[in-house]
Amino acid sequence: xxxxxxxxxxxxxxxxxxxxxxxxxxxxxxxxxxxxxxxxxxxxxxxxxxxxxxxxxxxxxxxxxxxxxxxxxxxxxxxxxxxxxxxxxxxxxxxxxxxxxxxxxxxxxxxxxxxxxxxxxxxxxxxxxxxxxxxxxx
Numbered sequence: 001x002x003x004x005x006x007x008x009x010x011x012x013x014x015x016x017x018x019x020x021x022x023x024x025x026x027x028x029x030x031x032x033x034x035x036x037x038x039x040x041x042x043x044x045x046x047x048x049x050x051x052x053x054x055x056x057x058x059x060x061x062x063x064x065x066x067x068x069x070x071x072x073x074x075x076x077x078x079x080x081x082x083x084x085x086x087x088x089x090x091x092x093x094x095x096x097x098x099x100x101x102x103x104x105x106x107x108x109x110x111x112x113x114x115x116x117x118x119x120x121x122x123x124x125x126x127x128x129x130x131x132x133x134x135x136x137x138x
Contacts, residue, residue, distance in 0.1 A: 003067060007036045010022075019037060027059075028055055032052050050064075093134075093135075096130065100127055104120065110123075
């Protein structure tokens with residue numbers, strides 16, 4: 001997800017219909033936020049007010065690096081939307097099983113790279129190891 005997409009998504013998730021209200025809540029200018037929302041790559045950013053970037057990141061509860069980074073991970077690739085219960089799930093074993101099921105069924109990426117069948121199996125095996133280690137520590 002690029003910076004423009006992140007800005008647009010956060011604006012919507014936080015309930016701001018317009019960039020002006022979003023910018024005001026953050027404490028930056030409308031043009032700054034609107035400008036960020038149009039960027040598809042950090043390479044498009046020539047002169048940027050770093051203090052404004054910091055304000056945006058702080059408001060969103062993320063680091064400037066996370067704001068600027070253009071990487072897709074499995075949690076940004078619709079999995080978190082499909083496993084909505086994970087936020088309130090009080091059973092890690094159930095959450096791990098659900099995540100494993102989704103990994104098996106979906107074409108997913110990690111750090112922007114598609115996971116092949118072997119990569120998916122390794123990830124699922126790691127989750128199994130995590131489940132076993134967690135049970136042993138109980």
